[in-house]
Amino acid sequence: MTRGPAKAAAKKGALWKRWLSRGACIVAFAYLATLGVFFLAGRRPEAILFQSLGLAAMPLLIVVLFALPKGLFRGTFKSGASLVVLGVSALQAGIF
């Protein structure tokens, strides 16, 4: 009799951990993506506009990425989007 609820709780716990780790990845990704936009627009006269738009897009990006189904979410990250974002941010920050 106890196997059912215990199994459900374990499943819920696993889902909770998966969503938490997904959330952490997404927040880091969105932060870097926004930072990349800020650096790209840094020297333009309309930088202030890009910075304002970036701050609106960041929470939107977090929600959209969190809304993606599991397969599509993994695909998005495996496709190299994260590498591009990381690369742009790092390049613009003068790390390379």
Added chain:
Amino acid sequence: MRDTLRNRMGWLHSWVGFVSGLILVVVFTGGTLAMFDTEITRWMQPELAVLPQTALTAEALNHAGEQMQALQGAGQMAFLSLPSERDPVLRILHYDGHAFVGPALSPRDGADLNVRQTQGGQLFFDLHQSLYRGPVWGNMVTEIVAIGLLIAVFSGLVIHFRNLVPDLLLFRPFAAPGRSWLDAHLMAGVLMLPFIIMITYTGAVIHGPRLFPMISNGHGGKAANRAGPDKAHGMASAAPLAPMWEQAKAVFGEGNIGFIRFEPRTISFYRSDAADFVMTRDHVDFSPRDGRQIGVKYGERGIQALGGVMRGLHYARWGTTGLRWLYFVCGAVGSAMMSAGLVLFVIKHRRAHGGTVKLALAEAFTLSVTLGLPVAALGFLWSNRLIAPSLAQRDLLEAKVFFLLWLCLLLHAVVRSGAGCVRAAWREQAWALAVLGCGLPLLDLLSRRGSGWTPQLDVYLAVDACAFGFGVLAMWGQSMIARDR
């Protein structure tokens, strides 16, 4: 629970909403009160109640200028705030790390009015923008929770999208507690959506550089690297201020000068924030030696003025009293909406985690930000009238009363929640709010009796009426809890 879009969004909304919400209720309540920070400061300086309404005179300005020169000679950084419709006195202000404080001078002759020292409404402004934790860490936390609020709003919209329009006005107080709290949360959330998105987004943009310290932009409202007094190149400011004031008025218009800053090489007359929707810091500079106009410096123009637009929208200092009341009501309802969300969160988790320390703490934090904070705010107002006006550093003592009272209420909530009496704890704190709120007009009357109290429609009556209204609301709220629904 399955991994569906609705569940994912529900998880994101509830956890981001709860964790950010505990801080956001404080930020929103502080911001709501800070909408009338100047008026609250006036209420907290009852000596100003009997001051006759007079226009600023050249004599008063020159006298204030002499006092500023003395301060400048002593190496103190201060500025002179000019009388306005909201605050009819001259003020010599300096930043004490949390608020701009200093003596108030008569606009008629520049004499010291000997008002009591208080942080006044600026305590709420500091609580709102940096949680009273300074401009670096405090700003960063409020910035993070602002982004958290936007995430909670967007995910909430996805969850509720189908019923967004049909259930716009649906509130069923007779339904099960969880359902009626959800109705209240949704109704207030959707109706306040334009205000919440505008105020959160503009706030996030204003303090954006705190979250991205590696970028610099024109959004920051403060000049971070202002030069301090330069004694080596100090230039004695001997010129009277009144002729400069006349020239500054010719540039920005009558009544549009907000404050005067004294630099080693210049005296700058800044345009008032109330002068225009776009909040820029345009100023006319004069030579302190002979009062000669050096130049006029205008703030950002064109696309660069976006920062000023954001600040104008957020602070609404350009607005009429009616607009400030609109912001106040929307802010109060926004706080209530978030508190309803926090209550919903704990109701939802009572079934699975009832009796655990984690839930007791969640209940206690929810209670102490929802009711504890307004009680502490009223306690702050009470302390203003009960602490002797001439006591040294009484402004810091008032702030201590506010935070100690809030801490006591948190401890009360923790103890009562831990003992499983959370409902009684809500009632007790609601009673505290009712007593302090309903008693404030009486305290105001008694403490101003000696200084010629007269019943009239002014800031004192407005603050008293608001406190009384919130007190009555709290009394009604506790009676609703007592019904044990």
Added chain:
Amino acid sequence: MIAFVALLCWVSALLSHGLLQPKIQRLLGIGNRHGGLLQAVRCVLPVVALVVCLRQSMPLALLLWLGMFSLGGLLAGGVLTLASVRARKPRVGA
């Protein structure tokens, strides 16, 4: 005055919107009467409120229009809630 007229328009429009919703109709125990009129009020009055608000200067006009939507919604919601509580009492009593 402008704010008051805008508020009145929004309250009327949102009340009409509420009365058109099946859930609220069930709570109030009313049918879908005067549907056409309510729909017209719901569509026209927000535009009237906007036109009235536009007599103010620009950012204030927009803030006023949106602010009155929020306040009007709270008032209309309050009226509908009171009506639904009253409509429920006889049924509970019976």
